[in-house]
């Protein structure tokens with residue numbers, strides 16, 4: 280490609296509102312431009328990278344036997360009502376109406392569309408298993424679009440769906456996708472970790488996230504170097520702390536004390552001059568219609584996903600203040616397990632068990648209990664309800680754990696029969712019995728991957744593309760185009776390189792060499808070939824963007840050197 284007319288508007292300065300390296304560099308190198316908040320155009324250079332990543336994904340998906348197809352983007356509301364997600368998906372679902380006032384959504388994901396299709400078309404176990412995938416634009420009205428294409432409202436995703444006749448079949452389909460994702464991310468030059476995204480309380484490994492470690496990541500992962508355990512912080516299991524059951528009935532009797540205005544853990548701790556870890560935090564929820572009081576040690580937080588799974592609840596929400604006053608007899612801040620009514624189910628985190636002499640709300644405005652002892656003064660069911668924290672150890676081997684920030688680029692999930700049951704996607708088994716299909720879903724964010732690749736592969740001067748996803752292999756630069764020898768040598772090389780199957784960006788602009796070199800560093804192609812003064816002796820310079828190595832070589836030695844860094848692209 281000749282650069283003179285290539286539509287690649289580069290920017291010298293950092294755009295003011297781009298907070299992350301990848302966002303800045305994608306704008307500056309001319310890969311993307313914003314059309315609206317969270318909506319981006321891919322310019323030719325960006326589109327080439329998208330295509331490279333897509334091709335790698337296609338190759339790895341096809342290897343597993345998954346079949347590419349294309350589902351619609353525009354979904355009738357009816358489809359989403361059948362699964363229940365027209366209401367449950369919330370404001371992230373982009374909704375619109377057609378001229379007949381019929382409601383539609385723009386697909387944020389495609390479980391509904393694909394389940395409806397399989398429900399109609401597949402009737403027998405003989406046709407299963409099948410895994411299909413698509414590469415398509417998704418729409419999500421994110422509350423806070425940010426960091427460019429990392430969290431946008433319109434983005435490209437590869438999503439795949441597996442349909443099996445048995446749980447063992449699903450395990451097999453899932454394993455193939457896990458391996459394919461590992462291959463895809465590795466080929467794209469990403470360093471990543473596949474982490475459990477399953478709450479340990481329901482057991483098993485029903486879902487994994489593929490996380491690219493990065494300081495700008497919104498996820499935190501917990502890893503153990505000793506045994507290899509890795510999980511999303513939200514889902515990481517917390518091992519129950521040892522406690523002394525004999526101590527349960529010991530200590531002073533509980534006593535009700537006046538704590539005027541002290542509602543929060545911090546206020547209570549100050550007022551009574553006790554550490555936060557001595558206070559029981561009590562939070563009221565409604566779980567499938569049942570009032571639940573969840574307890575955790577004052578210095579920890581309740582994790583709602585874990586609570587939901589311990590309760591086996593389908594729907595969980597915080598109890599509104601008016602309902603709390605009704606059912607507990609006091610405002611939040613003064614509620615607690617001692618003396619809570621019989622209609623309230625009390626569940627406590629393991630951290631509460633063995634809290635001897637605890638402080639908790641007295642279900643009376645401006646009063647708390649002190650010296651409360653679990654199982655003496657109240658009964659609870661115990662489980663893993665809190666988020667893992669610094670100071671905790673590995674739930675598997677009890678060794679030290681580390682916390683790392685990262686970007687979620689992929690997510691694979693065993694869905695089971697959630698959608699096939701809701702939408703009636705059934706097949707007849709060997710015995711002629713109708714059974715719901717057993718599904719898995721597998722998503723990888725292609726736009727987000729590109730941002731993640733740049734986050735992990737850049738320096739102060741610009742992007743440093745891994746060769747497999749670089750928009751071109753080689754940046755060819757003639758230092759002085761007016762010099763006939765240089766120009767002719769560069770032209771000849773441009774043709775030769777392309778003949779050999781390399782993708783070449785040829786800077787044929789009449790610009791100062793400094794400008795050309797700066798742009799080349801910014802764009803970050805793996806190799807740069809500079810044709811300068813020594814062209815007269817048939818010598819050119821080749822430099823490697825990733826390592827900074829430079830070699831001056833006679834032209835005939837060029838080819839061996841290039842092959843060391845990039846493979847020619849098979850452009851048939």
Ligand code: ATP
Nearest residue numbers: 428429430431434436687688689690722723724727
């Ligand atoms: P997040 O927690 O970041 O919102 P998610 O759990 O909603 O992600 P999934 O529904 O699992 O994401 O979608 C699959 C993949 O799509 C994600 O792993 C991510 O790579 C990508 N993705 C999701 N939301 C966005 C977005 N707003 N912009 C760009 N990519 C996204």
Ligand code: MG
Nearest residue numbers: 371419421430
């Ligand atoms: Mg999301």
